Structures are given as structure tokens and as C-alpha cells.
Amino acid sequence: MNNWDEKSIRDVYERIKDQAPKHKFVFHDPFWMLITTVLSQRTKDETTDQAALALYERYRTIEGLASADVSDVGSIISKVGFWRVKAKKIIMIAQIIRDEYGSKVPASMDQLLSLPGVGVKTASVVLAEGLGIPMIAVDTHVFRISHRIGWSSSKTPEQTAQDLMQIIPKDLWIGFNPTLVEFGKAVCRPVSPKCSMCRINEFCEYYKKKNSKEK
Structure with a gap:
């Protein structure tokens, strides 16, 4: 090296x-950036962005997604890879953030990693690009x-x-x-x-x- x-x-x-080329984030809001990044795993960017935007149009808030029906979420994200698993996980993420963090995305690596479906890459993206906390x-x-x-x-x-x-x-x-x-x-x-x-x-x-x- x-x-x-x-x-x-x-x-x-x-x-x-x-x-x-300049990167265009679909969302700058840390919660929706988190959801988008979870959806992006093993999925093409265009498909991910369309699914995330459709979710946002339907539910808008953390509370809205937290109270969503899993079959409804599944139908919205059905073109995303592993959509059945992800539908359950993103609802759980919203519920945990609502119930345990006062509807604010947690700002530490350990807390983010405790959320279902969130790995180091996803947590790092949210910290750096969503919350402004330096991370690669x-x-x-x-x-x-x-x-x-x-x-x-x-x-x-x-x-x-x-x-x-x-x-x-x-x-x-x-x-x-x-x-x-x-x-x-x-x-x-x-x-x-x-x-x-x-x-x-x-x-x-x-x-x-x-x-x-x-x-």
C-alpha cells in the first residue's frame, strides 16, 4: 500500500x-434516509428510490410508518429485493424509534446497529449524511x-x-x-x-x- x-x-x-456526478439524495431527513438505505440492500438505486418515495407519500412520518399494516407496506415495496422481510423490519424500525427514542433517529453507532436490518454501512450513511456526524x-x-x-x-x-x-x-x-x-x-x-x-x-x-x- x-x-x-x-x-x-x-x-x-x-x-x-x-x-x-453530483449525488442526489432522495431524502435528507435522517429517518427516511435510514429507511431508504435499508431498502437499498441488494436492490438497484432506481427501484429503491421509487419504493422509498412511495412509502413517504403514503405514510409521511415515523408514527405513520410505525402504525402501518405490513401487507400494505409490502405491496408498496414489492419490487425491492427481499421485500417481505424488509416490510416487517422497516415497520419495526419506525416503532422502536417512536417508542424508545421519542421519534428521533438515534445518533450513535451502537443504537443504530440495534435496529433490525441495520448494519455498519447503513448506520454510517445515516450518521454522516443524515445527522452530520463524521463517519465513512x-x-x-x-x-x-x-x-x-x-x-x-x-x-x-x-x-x-x-x-x-x-x-x-x-x-x-x-x-x-x-x-x-x-x-x-x-x-x-x-x-x-x-x-x-x-x-x-x-x-x-x-x-x-x-x-x-x-x-
């Missing part, structure tokens, strides 16, 4: 931001990009997140995940990445190895 100094990291991140969430895009660049060589998303939070300046943590997600969709794709047009290829271990094999 490269020995990264802060200046180099900031330079690379600024280049990524410049080249990545590692999904498939962040994992792939950080390994290709050489920011991490760890085998799990959780350990990769720890690696990143050791080297990425804390003032960059909020917004880091959505920026890399968009960069991963547009440029650093899982298959056929656009290495030749990538503005950080000079820093990228993956690109260097790929080039050496082709020569």
Missing part, C-alpha cells in the same frame, strides 16, 4: 469530486475504489472503513461515501473501468498493474 500523506489524499479526493460508510463502490487506489488492502468493508478513517482527513468524511459511489458508477466501474479518462490514474495501483500487464 502506498504511503499516503494528507496533501496527496486531498489532491486525489478533489480530483474524484471534480469528475464524479463503505459499500461496494467505496471498497473497490479504495482498494484499487491503494488506500486499503483489508478484506472486509468494516476493516476497510477503519483503514480509511485512519488516513482520510476527518473534514472529508461527510460526503465521502456518496462522492465515491458516483465516481464508481461513472468512472471506476466494477467491469470495464474508464481508466484512460480517470483523473486519478497516476495514483492508482490497479491502473499501474493493468498497464504493466498490457505492455
Whole structure:
């Protein structure tokens, strides 16, 4: 792994931001961001967004979703992967937040992880992007990009997140995940990445190895 100094990291991140399309959150409200992120697991973004918006149009509030009928919720999110399981979980999430947290999304990792269907990635997204608490969430895009660049060589998303939070300046943590997600969709794709047009290829271990094999 490269020995990264802060200046180099900031330079690379600024280049990524410049080249990545701007991420558009469906919701900025932490509760609906939480629900959307739970729905997004193993589901395409467009399908997730449509389902989350339909839920919001129907129920509007934490209390509304908490008192919803599971079959009604299921019919609304039926195009989402594992929708039957998720319908039960998101109602339970709403009920727990209503009953145990006074209808406010809890602002700690441990409390979020205690909610059904919420893992480290989901909790990190909600903390950083919904509640403004610095955190780095590692999904498939962040994992792939950080390994290709050489920011991490760890085998799990959780350990990769720890690696990143050791080297990425804390003032960059909020917004880091959505920026890399968009960069991963547009440029650093899982298959056929656009290495030749990538503005950080000079820093990228993956690109260097790929080039050496082709020569």
C-alpha cells in the first residue's frame, strides 16, 4: 500500500469530486434516509428510490410508518429485493424509534446497529449524511475504489472503513461515501473501468498493474 500523506489524499479526493456526478439524495431527513438505505440492500438505486418515495407519500412520518399494516407496506415495496422481510423490519424500525427514542433517529453507532436490518454501512450513511456526524460508510463502490487506489488492502468493508478513517482527513468524511459511489458508477466501474479518462490514474495501483500487464 502506498504511503499516503494528507496533501496527496486531498489532491486525489478533489480530483474524484471534480469528475464524479453530483449525488442526489432522495431524502435528507435522517429517518427516511435510514429507511431508504435499508431498502437499498441488494436492490438497484432506481427501484429503491421509487419504493422509498412511495412509502413517504403514503405514510409521511415515523408514527405513520410505525402504525402501518405490513401487507400494505409490502405491496408498496414489492419490487425491492427481499421485500417481505424488509416490510416487517422497516415497520419495526419506525416503532422502536417512536417508542424508545421519542421519534428521533438515534445518533450513535451502537443504537443504530440495534435496529433490525441495520448494519455498519447503513448506520454510517445515516450518521454522516443524515445527522452530520463524521463517519465513512463503505459499500461496494467505496471498497473497490479504495482498494484499487491503494488506500486499503483489508478484506472486509468494516476493516476497510477503519483503514480509511485512519488516513482520510476527518473534514472529508461527510460526503465521502456518496462522492465515491458516483465516481464508481461513472468512472471506476466494477467491469470495464474508464481508466484512460480517470483523473486519478497516476495514483492508482490497479491502473499501474493493468498497464504493466498490457505492455
